Amino acid sequence: MKRIFFITLIIVLCFEPILACTNLIVGKKASADGSVMCTYNCDGFGFSGSLFYSPAGRHDKDELIAIHGWGPSHEGQFVKQVEYTYNVVGLMNEKQVTIVETTFDGRLELVNDEGLLDYFSLMRLALQRSSTAREAIHCMAELVDEYGYNSSGETITICDPNEAWIMEIIGKGKGRKGAVWVALRIPDDCICAHANLSRIRQFPQEQKKSYMSISSKNLQNINRPEVECVYAYDVISFARELGFFSGNDANFSFRDAYCPIDFENVRYADARVWSFFRHHYSKDEMDKYLPYINGDFDKCDHLPLWIKPDAPLSLRDLQNDMRDHFEGTPLDMTADMTAGPWGMPIRPLPMHFKDKDSIAYFRERPIATQQSGFTMTCQMRSWLPDDVGGVTWFNCDDANMVAYVPLYCCITQVPDAFRQENNPRNEFSFESAFWMNNWVANMVYPRYSMMVGDLRSAQKELEDYYFADQDSVLLAVKGMQPVDRQSYLNRKSIDYTARMMQRWDKLAKYLIVKYNDQIIRRTDENGNFLRWGYDTPGYDQQFIDAIGTSTGDRYKLKKVIERRER
DSSP states (O other): OOOEEEEOOSOOOOSGGGGOOBEEEEOTTTBSSSOEEEEEEEEOTTOOOOOOEEOOEEOOTTOEEEEOOSSSOOTTOEEEOOSEEOOEETTEETTOOEEEEEEEEOOGGGOOTTOSBOHHHHHHHHHHHOSSHHHHHHHHHHHHHHHOBOSOEEEEEEEOSSOEEEEEEEEOOTTOOSEEEEEEEOOTTOEEEESSSOOOOSOOOSOOSSOEEEEGGGGGGTTSTTEEEEEOTTHHHHHHHTTSOOSOGGGOOHHHHHSOOOHHHIIIIIHHHHHHHHHSSOHHHHHTTHHHHTTOTTTOOOOOSEEOOSSOBOHHHHHHHTTOSOTTSTTOTTSSGGGTTTTOOOOOSOSEEEOTTOOEEEOOOOSSOTTEEEEEEEEEOTTSOHHHHOEEEEEESOGGGSOOEEEETTOOSOOGGGOGGGSOSSSOOTTOHHHHHHHHHHHHGGGHHHHHHHHHHHHHHHHHHHHHHHHHHHHHHTTOOHHHHHHHHHHHHHHHHHHHHHHHHHHHHHHHHHTGGGOEEEEOTTSOEEEEEEEOOOOOHHHHHHHHHHHTTTTOOHHHHHHHHO
């Protein structure tokens, strides 16, 4: 008798902004401690974030997985199960393989609604079946060939403790089952990023002594260490067939064929990559790409796919990068009157708007954004056992407004605050990490410069504790049997999450008292409220300076001054 299992998704594709995510990637020689790292902001209104979990298991040869993905219903359609599936926590499995993504859409005529697998189902299946990044690429290529692909264009990050890869994939359109794709190994000493725009242009198509490039006809060779580029055998010929490309093979650009650029997708997407690179490379050199960010493609039509940073990145560096709003750049979202009275880096949707004269404007789209469902920074460490080496630093909501909580890749118990059933979409809950974080964030957003310092203190307090505790964790698990390590790391992950929830409850109650009715209640040196005394904060100077331009003489004190002089 066939046994049927189900693969479910934590989010439903209902709203366009869900497509807007960010991945930052760090090779092991570009990191301060030798770990491979990557990040994911999963951005989109209409869903509450939670932590996906799939347990490890052995399966009978006739087991099937029912697929309930996005788009059209696929009731009665199944994927064959494999003999063993790995434990998956978030988007990292027990072998420290991590897969995250951003959507670039590309040519929408290549979406095939008849395909079975959307990109999240594809990623989850690969995580359950792969022990290395290369195996995951092989797995995803075979799955789309066998079952079809129904999403638009995706850029996928695939990492393990030793390697980081970037893979871009897009369907072939209605009536064509598979997908075209290309995957490149990121150099160990480099950093890379993608954010809703195809990044891969030309790629190696030849074989050399130092590296090897193979097509999907030779996937059996993917585990050879010299292989650094893998691509669908028809990635170029298919583009020719549809009229997307007509030059020499050597000049073929995946991005230009399958995701032509315009000002909007560059400014909304590649600007985030540019800002990340600018944190870790010469600012003067990166500012030479500003014409590209501003839509002048005659001067420059792309960013580097990856760069070698000026200094190795720590995990905390990467977490701070995920909180970016272009601060300190010409695109700084806190530096003009659109930031409002208190320097708010958050902007409401839609992305476009018009003034009274019907002149169209746009707003910036930074890495950190209010519509995040969840955020994660993933660390994979080759010198440690997998169960303690792989850590997903996770939380729900905006990366800028939360503390990252360490969760180990071997855990078999999802902390209560991150469980799907405790994070209802349309009902506030004190048991929900998503709603506790949103409670605090939505108090801070409108009076950002006034209140964010208190949030930063709580955020730093928690993250300092978590990072300081990691050495004791590594010491504690030394000599433990795997089953004991797993039990210990379950408890640590649960305790870390509970500590975050308690601290955020305390922070929320502190903020409502301190900033009640638009004042700032005074405190002593220990942060305790004084019985009496408060300050009135006024507005940020940039907003004050803009008042006269906007309102003319309305608020000037001239008449009052004249009366006093008389």
